Amino acid sequence: MDLPKESGRQRRRASPSRIAGVGSASAWRLVYQNLRDDIVSLRLKPGDPISEKEVAARYGVSRTPVREAIQRLADERLVEIYPQSGTFVARIPYDDLPEAMIIRKALETASVRLAAEKATRSQLLALATIVEQQREAAEANDRGAFHRADEAFHAKIAEVSGFPGIWRQVLQVKVQVDRYRRLTLSQQGRMAQVIADHERILAGIAAGNADDAERGMAHHLDAVLPDAPQEHAPPATD
Numbered sequence: 001m002d003l004p005k006e007s008g009r010q011r012r013r014a015s016p017s018r019i020a021g022v023g024s025a026s027a028w029r030l031v032y033q034n035l036r037d038d039i040v041s042l043r044l045k046p047g048d049p050i051s052e053k054e055v056a057a058r059y060g061v062s063r064t065p066v067r068e069a070i071q072r073l074a075d076e077r078l079v080e081i082y083p084q085s086g087t088f089v090a091r092i093p094y095d096d097l098p099e100a101m102i103i104r105k106a107l108e109t110a111s112v113r114l115a116a117e118k119a120t121r122s123q124l125l126a127l128a129t130i131v132e133q134q135r136e137a138a139e140a141n142d143r144g145a146f147h148r149a150d151e152a153f154h155a156k157i158a159e160v161s162g163f164p165g166i167w168r169q170v171l172q173v174k175v176q177v178d179r180y181r182r183l184t185l186s187q188q189g190r191m192a193q194v195i196a197d198h199e200r201i202l203a204g205i206a207a208g209n210a211d212d213a214e215r216g217m218a219h220h221l222d223a224v225l226p227d228a229p230q231e232h233a234p235p236a237t238d
Contacts, residue, residue, distance in 0.1 A: 028065035031055065032072050039078050039089055040175060041144065042182045050079060050087045076175060092179050097225055100173045105221045107166050108154065109214045114161035116205045116213040123160045124206050130156060131198050138191040146191055147182070153198055157205070181224060193223065 035055070038044040055066045070087055073079040080090045119127075130153045137145035158167035184190055197220035204213030 027059075027061045028068035028072075031059055031061065031065055032069035034059075035069055035073060036076075036078065039073070040178050040182070041147075042179065044089050046089050046091045046179075048089045050089065052087070078175070092183075093176055094180070097177055097180060100177050101221060101225055103173045104170050104177070105218060107170050108157070108221065109217050111158045111161040111163060111166045112201060112205065112213045112217040113210040114163065115157045116208055116210040118162060119160050119205050119208075123156070124202070127153065127156055127160070127202050127205065131195065131202060134191075134195050134198065138195060143182070143185050143191075146185065146194075147178075150194065150198075157201075160205070177224065194220075197223070 035044070035050070044050070050070065052063050052066045052070065055069075056063045059066075070079060070081070074081055077093065078090055079087055081087050130149055134146055134149040134153070137143075137149055154170070155164075155167045158164050158170075197216065201213055201216040201220060204210075204216050
């Protein structure tokens with residue numbers, strides 16, 4: 001069917017000028033969010049150094065909010081701080097990814113079953129529109145737009161299930177998985193496979209078949225973590 005085109009919601013990155021104009025209580029949050037986005041999207045790669053001085057100059061703030069932002073990122077294991085060497089983007093902790101996916105799979109297979117039982121026609125159209133946006137992003141080889149549409153699809157399923165908080169719980173456990181996924185999206189055929197998986201999940205929801213929807217989601221999530229390469233470690237320190 002012909003699907004309406006609508007622009008996906010995108011969280012805008014705060015510009016340096018915007019950050020420079022806010023109070024210190026808000027500045028660290030904006031610096032944190034921008035650095036976090038850079039790390040998760042792999043604009044900052046594992047092992048890249050992060051200079052407090054350079055970040056402060058870039059955003060026109062003192063080092064105090066930058067230190068707070070970096071500490072929050074360290075708490076999330078996205079950066080590693082070495083007092084004698086500096087701060088570096090953390091390696092992707094591959095050993096932790098299977099546990100994160102077990103939690104995510106439990107949450108999302110539960111939500112997709114509920115979505116299959118509750119989805120309305122307008123909600124199905126919204127999900128189909130998101131899949132179409134993903135297809136367009138894949139054709140344009142726009143991995144950023146593809147990832148945003150992927151997030152929107154899973155968030156919408158949680159909303160349709162009647163428990164949107166499920167997606168908020170997923171977001172807390174999957175940050176390292178997202179970094180790994182950004183590495184694998186460039187693999188030949190990976191984006192096409194994700195779209196096919198989403199179409200299968202949507203078909204189960206549209207048919208009101210909770211079992212099919214759950215199987216589709218389980219298959220989709222099981223494909224996220226093939227054998228992960230043990231690389232991208234931070235620099236060795238003395």
